[in-house]
Amino acid sequence: MDFIYVALGGALGSIARYAISLIPFKGSFPLMTLITNILGAVLIGFTVGLLTDKGDSEKNALLFWKTGVCGGFTTFSTFSLEAVTLFEKGSVFLGILYVLLSVVFCLLGILLGKRLALLF
Numbered sequence: 001m002d003f004i005y006v007a008l009g010g011a012l013g014s015i016a017r018y019a020i021s022l023i024p025f026k027g028s029f030p031l032m033t034l035i036t037n038i039l040g041a042v043l044i045g046f047t048v049g050l051l052t053d054k055g056d057s058e059k060n061a062l063l064f065w066k067t068g069v070c071g072g073f074t075t076f077s078t079f080s081l082e083a084v085t086l087f088e089k090g091s092v093f094l095g096i097l098y099v100l101l102s103v104v105f106c107l108l109g110i111l112l113g114k115r116l117a118l119l120f
Contacts, residue, residue, distance in 0.1 A: 005060050009068015017073050040077030044070040048081060 020036050047065040051058040070077045079102055086095035 002060075002063055005063040006068045006071070009064040009070075010072035011068075013069040013072025013074075015072075016069075037074050037076040037080075040070055040074035041080040043073070044077035044081050045084075 017036055020032055020039075023032055025031050044066055047062070047070065051062050051065070083095055083099050083102075086092075086098055
């Protein structure tokens, strides 16, 4: 049953992300993606703040909203939550390391993926 909550939320999140991408914007800056990532971060922060530590009764709501909707909308929200959690726990070094490694290696991953695609 857990998969159903995640799947339904994921579908909703993906539809919302696609809908935002249809908003016309002219320019080279990826404004709609930035807005999507910020909205996703706000939504996952709100969801966790509202539902965490409420007991097992909120498990399905967390699966739907946090894993499903936010995961379908943007995984950047999950990255942001994990980074903030490290900082809140006092793991400043690990938080900074996580942010830097995530950004640098994901950018490098994009470049690597593009290069690999040229082989096919």
